[in-house]
Amino acid sequence: MELLEILGLSLRDILNPQFYIEHGGLWMILFIVFAETGLFAGFFLPGDALLFVTGIYSSDIVSAALVNTNNQWVDLALLWIVITIAGIAGNYVGYWFGQKSGPFLYERKDSFFFKKKHLMQAHNFYEKNGGGAIIVARFVPFVRTFAPIVAGIVKMDKKKFAYYNIVGCMLWTGSMLIAGHFLQKLILREFHFNLKDHLEVIVIGIVAITTLPVLWKVFFTKKKTETISQKTDEQT
Secondary structure: OHHHHHHOOOHHHHOOHHHHHHOOHHHHHHHHHHHHHHOHHHOOOOHHHHHHHHHHOHHHHHHHHOOOOOOHHHHHHHHHHHHHHHHHHHHHHHHHHHHHHHHHHOOOOOEOOEOHHHHHHHHHHHHHHHHHHHHHHHHOOOHHHHHHHHHHHOOOOHHHHHHHHHHHHHHHHHHHHHHHHHHHHHHHHHHOOOHHHHHHHHHHHHHHHHHHHHHHHHHHHHHHHHHHHHHHHHHO
């Protein structure tokens, strides 16, 4: 938190996708996607919400950073390509980092930028889902940051990792961009409701939708484990 004060930022700023779009545009978006998927310190960044909002502002972002195409499909395609490349590169960095310093992370103390519990969740997630976890993890907050690191730690085959990395990132970025872009158009046309005027509510909704299943699984698993343990104790 002291670092945020030094930089003149608030927690609200770093969790707000619109903040990154207004203070850096496409280049900031690319950095955030790279950081969230490749640097363990990026686990708190709003990846899903950022891509969704990027889809809403797709034409404005492309025209400001690249070229004015006057074509929504070209704008989305350009964003899809460059953001996918950033996400793929991020995962490769995470994989490399896991290979080089994986064991050290399990002994590292918690800090604002690192939570061991997220690493353990990603490890358990990977153990349960195998290589497919690299794809599924893209859609799960926290886990997507640590999944490539875990893949590096367990020395997942590089070719296999490359396949899941590319497919997962293409699906993640494409679905989020398209959802944001066309949902904005649909709701504006049918209900005359502009999502751009209510981005905070949208972000909260996305965070809830993507995070609640994880929290539910953690809570349910913990509750189930406690119940089984309690029954075992009663039997003994």
